[in-house]
Amino acid sequence: DTGVSQNPRHKITKRGQNVTFRCDPISEHNRLYWYRQTLGQGPEFLTYFQNEAQLEKSRLLSDRFSAERPKGSFSTLEIQRTEQGDSAMYLCASSQTELYGYTFGSGTRLTVV
């Protein structure tokens, strides 16, 4: 297993378009997290899955954002009607237990023009 994989690495989209990002976690990890990171800031929590169940969503996650994790494997994060303020790095992480840390993917950098 090569770690957490995120696709695409970069996405440029026009304001108002929909975008979807994918995260493939480490296979034995049952927990999956999405974070958003703007330039020069720490990542902010968006949502968290345990297996296929979405257990928590941040208030940052407006109704334009939706995340799924079908069958408890990969996850997708969709942003509808993108706005310039959505421009950020979207990070995915997975974990089995907190004791050994969370493994992050390389992120998807979204630019809304």
Added chain:
Amino acid sequence: AQKITQTQPGMFVQEKEAVTLDCTYDTSDQSYGLFWYKQPSSGEMIFLIYQGSYDEQNATEGRYSLNFQKARKSANLVISASQLGDSAMYFCAMTFSNDYKLSFGAGTTVTVRA
């Protein structure tokens, strides 16, 4: 309210010297986890070190050590013998009791000079 504070936005360190990155936190939880992550310019977050709130000994991982002072609510990261490849953003992060998500500080940028 739970808060993580990293007061040093940027630091310069000479190669082969040690550097200490500050992290203080505010929580009423008794059980929590403390993490440090490194984020190079390429963007990936690299796990460095973990300390549990009940761990009595300070955590060490190679050149990284965590100076945990529970009463002062601080968890400083010490990087010994700095290398050019240590230039990156460093984040202090925490998990709180019954909450698996990580909460991050604002980060400190470290630049190692030859």
